[in-house]
Amino acid sequence: MGEADQIRIEALVEDARVHRDVYASEAVFKLEMERIWGRAWLYVGHVSQVPAPGDFITTTLGLTPVVMVRHTDGDTVHVLQNRCGHRGAIVCYQRSGHAKSGLFRCPYHGWIFRSDGSLRTTPSPRGYEDVGFDRDDPAFGMPRLPRVGIYRGFVFASLSETGPDLETFLGETRATIDNMVDRAPDGEVEVTGRVGHRFRHRNNWKFFIENLHDAMHPMVAHAATGDAVRQYVEAHPDTDDGRPEAEVIAPFGGSYDFFDEMGFVGLPLGHGYMGGSKSIFSHYEMYPDYLASMHAVYGEERTREILSYNKHNTLVYPSCTVRDGIQSIRVVKPVSVNETVIESWTFRLKGAPQDMLDRTLRYSRLINSPASCVGPDDLSCYDRIQEAAETRAIQWIDLHRHLGRDEQHGDTLTAIGTSDLALRNQYRAWLDYMVVD
Ligand SMILES: [Fe+2]
Known part of the structure; x- marks a missing residue:
């Protein structure tokens, strides 16, 4: 890379927009593999x-x-x-x-x-x-x-000999991993099945991680799914039958206020999460055996603390996203500038009854699988932007929403859930990795 190229990389990311080349340029993809994927854990x-x-x-x-x-x-x-x-x-x-x-x-x-x-x-x-x-x-x-x-059983590796150690790199995202493992009465989780769901995306790897914290799209892109669940719940008000499915999908039809209250936290190195105390999957009374086994190990207060900690997708930039409350990890595998494989792995809480694993698998089936209600909605949106970027139908992708309204707490930035801070925080890290002094 000559100096001229270096300047070009810096020019791709501005405060409130990113250039289409970040999704469509093979030269940029090659550099990402070297400078981001070749250095991060x-x-x-x-x-x-x-x-x-x-x-x-x-x-x-x-x-x-x-x-x-x-x-x-x-x-x-x-x-x-x-x-x-x-x-x-x-x-x-x-x-x-x-x-x-x-x-x-x-x-x-x-x-x-x-x-x-x-x-x-x-x-x-x-x-x-x-x-x-x-x-x-x-x-x-x-x-x-x-x-x-x-x-805590999760294996990471770095292709680089230098850089922060793993614990420093993970930073606050460790709390999400801790919480997933703490939810097991036996204090350990294990992978279910030999292979995770594989979902091939014909688009750039960044669309998936950007969408994790894009709270402006569910009520539009997933409207049909949200409506169907609402109708189902209204038709079955007094029964638990089908409620678990409704619990999984209902937030995907959530309002702007619902996601705003959930909030976004942007951490160093591109990591971030939504939620904290409020997300989904909080009705544990329908799993009395699980509650009993947790109480036996942790006592009621600590159990309440563990189960009320509930983040909505914690991104460990750039390679995976962790969901503590449903025990799943999705892994990002770039293939080329416009091809990515997303793997979903589900985990069993050791010592927990079977119905807890059933709910984890249900989530995977309904949200993450290629045959789910939700995943394909997202995919079709990424495809549309990839096509626009490749055909040069657009020059810039906009990130203005709630610009300049972030709150800074040390090295952490927070905003309401529908802010574009989630994307801006990722591109802050992207630039730090990509522009080498
Ligand atoms: Fe979505």
């Missing part, structure tokens, strides 16, 4: 996905394919580049599996790697004797990612 998976030595999952961090594996010591979880140190071929194509004896074998020339990424053997080793080949050189292994961190 990125969500990899949960330790429960690799319970036994040799268990692994594969995923991508930005455009980098990786393997998360439980090492043969039984304790360590390694995140390795899914690349053979010989010629760079992808080693594991399965999404998850078990490496027998903790060994990975490249399908091309049969180089074998240990679960810490080190090279164990090459076939016909004579060819490498006395030729200056050092088997112990990590360059010939499956390289370990420079930094791996685990927070």
Whole structure:
């Protein structure tokens, strides 16, 4: 990047608008992979996905394919580049599996790697004797990612050797992860199923995370869904049948006031959340067995504290969004400038009765799945903007709403829920990552 390009990046983001190139330029996407996705801590998976030595999952961090594996010591979880140190071929194509004896074998020339990424053997080793080949050189292994961190079972990794440590990076978003885990009577959560929902979006990765805190769209984009739920609830006033579904969907037809009161909190590094004490999923009296098990472990007061903490999507910028109250994580996987895969993972609260898992899965089915009532509404909106950006039908995307009305508390900015602060806060971080001094 020359100086001229540097200036161009800075020119893409203004206080109240962003240029269409942030969604449509391949050069910008390439730089994002390097400067944002190549530096931030990125969500990899949960330790429960690799319970036994040799268990692994594969995923991508930005455009980098990786393997998360439980090492043969039984304790360590390694995140390795899914690349053979010989010629760079992808080693594991399965999404998850078990490496027998903790060994990975490249399908091309049969180089074998240990679960810490080190090279164990090459076939016909004579060819490498006395030729200056050092088997112990990590360059010939499956390289370990420079930094791996685990927070309460959630595994993150960074492609960069430098930067803040994981806890500092997560900052206040840790409280959302804490709350999700604290909701388990046994104090732990675990992933359900071997694969999360995968939802392929033919548009730029930023639309999904921008939409998480866009409170001006539900009453328009999801109007039909909200109306249908309201009619259902009115038709069934005295029965609990169907109420759980209504509880999930009703807020998507919420009013402007409802979302304004929920509020938005913009944190450093692009992180942020809506809600706090008021969101959805707060009627725990319909789950008496769960309440009883929580009371037994935590007592009534602490249980009330845990269950009344209820945020509506906590964004850990740029790679995932966490919902404590419904135990789900959605993971952002950019593929190209106009293609993204969003994965939804659901978690079981250990020690909680089955109906709590049912409600988590219900949410996933009704809101996050490609066949849901809500997700496709959003997708069609992102597609329309992507098309406008690519065809140059527009130059700028507007972010004026409630500009200049944010409240500053230390390094945190707050606003009413329908403010565009949510987007402006992300672009503040975007610029910080993208413009390198
Ligand atoms: Fe939406």
